[in-house]
Amino acid sequence: MQKILWRVGAITAAVALAACSTQKETPVEPVTSSDASSLTGIQFSQTPAESTGKVMGDYQQYQPTLDALKSDNDNAAMSFLNQQPHDNAMAERVRNQWLKSLGKRGQWSRFNAEYAKLDKGGIDQENQCYAQLSGADKNPQLVQDLIKDHGKLPLGCNTMLQNAAASGAVNQNQVWQRVRGLLSNNQTTDARNLANAIGQPLPASLGTYSGSGAAAQESLLYSVTNANARKDSNIGSRIAALSGSLTAEQLGFAYGAAGETHAKSQNFGVALPLFQQADKAQLDTEQWEWYVRSALRFSRWQDVNNIIAAMPANMQNKEDWQYWRGRALSATGQGGQAQDLYQKASKSGRNFYALMATEALGGKVNTQSNVKRASEAEQLRAAQDGKIARAMTLFQSSVSADDRTMRGVAQQQWRFAVRNLNEPSLLAAAAMAQKSGFNEMAIYAADRTNTLIDYNIRYMAPFRDITTRYSAQVGIDPAWAYGLIRQESRFMIGARSHVGASGLMQLMPATAREVERKIGSSSVGLDDIEHNIKLGTWYLADVRNSSGSETMATAGYNAGPGRARQWRANTPLEGAIYAETIPFNETRDYVKRVMANATYYASLFNEPKQSLTQRIGTVPAK
Incomplete structure (x- = not known):
């Protein structure tokens, strides 16, 4: 059992572990470089701290307000938001949910007014889509990105794509690629709605060839791309048998979808030949990844290199594939190019592949902090930030009440509070949270720094x-x-x-x-x-x-x-x-x-x- 005593203006922590251990804890000695710098440039918000009564009153109204929004209750949202003199995580969530309700109903004037009040870092994806429909935002790239998505999207984004398809903002080839992707992922309603948007409805019975034209062909394609068909170990032959009825592009999609299914089922020997016949222009992110993994499983290094080299640039630049391509180049006698890729991956942070690449270069893990731990005065500055103080009030109350739901809201408020902080401020907030026992959020803040690193918080070792x-x-x-x-x-x-x-x-x-x-x-x-x-x-x-x-x-x-x-x-x-x-x-x-x-x-x-x-x-x- 752990209790946290908290008040703004002082940081105190009383940790009761009597039920857990009577032994005195041995602290981990900080490992800090001798030339580590002090924190400079700390900047917290000027938001004043609110009383515990105000914060807890908001919390009591929070879930009922979200529940009321399920019934499109505008008054509940307005009442809650009117009581919030300052931005906070609860208000942001309520406003996002209200915006979804307004967008669904086409209440664009009010939508635009409320959308303008959201911090850009806290806008829900569905509301980004509704903002395209309302005219509040103009982001053609969002449309281009989502039309390539083969998975389930929220209502607002599907509506945006349907409008884009009907207006010609995306071409019919892009529309059919998403339709076939949706069908292969069993999102048949969304697929039908998108096809309807371009005036080419899919047949009532999918998997059969009924009528003529693209819609009929896509229906026939479904006979080899639905989830059950793709599991067949002879799916390659079944796809080839349709070559007289389907386009090369449709067949190429089917091979890629089947390859992913078999790779995920660990049937790599079946998956790799299927991927090799796929239309590479239609592979989505997951399919590219499983294509590489299929070659990796057999240590087919030349294939690994070729596949990663053919990936979209944004994927090639991920540390995962920089490392594996480096391995492939090294294995095929191209050590110089491999070193370049290892260097790039090693600078990607403190992740798995950054470490693997560092070791491939002959280096080793380094856990010397390059910054001194935030002082008591610096931690106090963090505590006096109204946004952080609100998170700590919720945290302390959740511990006292053993309320895990409230703990989750405290975490949401913490993420909101530190979203735009610079690195010195993040580390001051992290040190304060660690001292107060808010361990998971101390790590969250410390993990967000890339230049100033305090390993003793990032990899804390209590107990x-x-x-x-x-x-x-x-x-x-x-x-x-x-x-x-x-x-x-x-x-x-x-x-x-x-x-x-x-x-x-x-x-x-x-x-x-x-x-x-x-x-x-x-x-x-x-x-x-x-x-x-x-x-x-x-x-x-x-x-x-x-x-x-x-x-x-x-x-x-x-x-x-x-x-x-x-x-x-x-x-x-x-x-x-x-x-x-x-x-x-x-x-x-x-x-x-x-x-x-x-x-x-x-x-x-x-x-x-x-x-x-x-x-x-x-x-x-x-």
């Missing part, structure tokens, strides 16, 4: 004695445990996921009960810090011991050990390739983040495993 002790007992290094906790909960005591995982290490109740049974431990609840870490480290070690790989164990911790085993290859596989070819977006990102986190923590703790390349290792064969 060090507990985590080190239980990690040692089960034979895992504390850095890995910390890398996982940072990703799972950001050290937020009592964290809950939408699927019911709990605590610092985000254990599912059923998993916790099974671990308790195996180790003979009684349950004292997953919000108990010590018990959560005890169970989590044991489970992490158990998954590692059964898999023989930290990388696969990390995937298993997130998606389940059974799934993680299914993603192996028939031969030992480089851990980075295993991670890159995980079919779940969440788990793929999770594994990369946890392993990179662990490398940073190993450096901070001066542990032996300070190489990400070595840590990620090799995943055993099936």
Whole structure:
């Protein structure tokens, strides 16, 4: 149990851990370069702090106002917003929701007036689309970007695209490309509406050839691009059989859609030939990525190089593909060009591929902060910023009331408060939040800096004695445990996921009960810090011991050990390739983040495993 005492003008924190541990915590010694600079140029808003009563009164009205907007209640929105003398996250959310309601009803005069009051950094995508319809904004690029999107879009954006199609702002070829993409993703209503906008309705029965013209051909194309058809291992032959009835462009789309399906199902041997027959001009971002991954899985380095070289420029410039193209060039004897790409990827931040590229260049992780920790006076300046003070009032109240919904609103307000801060101000706010126990938002603020880096906040290590002790007992290094906790909960005591995982290490109740049974431990609840870490480290070690790989164990911790085993290859596989070819977006990102986190923590703790390349290792064969 943790209590935070907060008042503007003073920063005090009382952390009660009696239910969790009676041992005194050993603090992590700051690792700061001897020539680190002091913070200069701190600039906070002039927004005055509001009383606790005002903030909590707003909170009590917040959800009822959002509920009222579901029924297009303009008066509820106006009443709430009229009570907000200053911008805040609750007001921004209410205004965005109100704008969606106004846009849906075509109330353009009021829409434009309210739209002008939004901070540009807080405009919802759907309202950007409605602003094109209302004339409040003129952004032709938004139309061009979204017409290429094959996924589900909100009502306002679909309406914008339908208007653009009807007016000729996008050509019919672009329209049909989105229609076939929507059909392949089972968004049939949106596909029909877009086809109707250009006066070429799709047949009532999709998958058959009825009538003539483009709409009939797109319907026939659906017979090989719908979700069930794409799963067929002979889908390539089925697509080829339609070559007399469909255009080369339509056939090319079908090959790309089928390639993505088989790659995500780990059928890379089927996927790669399908991608090779695809129309590259129609591949969307995900399809390009799975095309590369299919070649990566077989270490076909010349193909990897060629595929990335053919990607759109914005994709080629991502650190992921800079690194993998560097690997491909190195493997095919073009070391000079590889070095250039590694250099670019290494400068992309403190992410997985920046570290991998740094190590490919012969460097290593560096965790020396280049700026001194914000002083008490600088933290006090952050506390006196009215936007930040509002977040802290909500945070303190959420802790006192054990109200996780309010904690979420406090997080929203924090993100709103720090959105436009410069780097010195971000670090002052981060230090204040860390001292007050708002750990997840301290990390959020510290993570937003690119030039001034305070690793001791960015990779904070609370509960060090507990985590080190239980990690040692089960034979895992504390850095890995910390890398996982940072990703799972950001050290937020009592964290809950939408699927019911709990605590610092985000254990599912059923998993916790099974671990308790195996180790003979009684349950004292997953919000108990010590018990959560005890169970989590044991489970992490158990998954590692059964898999023989930290990388696969990390995937298993997130998606389940059974799934993680299914993603192996028939031969030992480089851990980075295993991670890159995980079919779940969440788990793929999770594994990369946890392993990179662990490398940073190993450096901070001066542990032996300070190489990400070595840590990620090799995943055993099936």
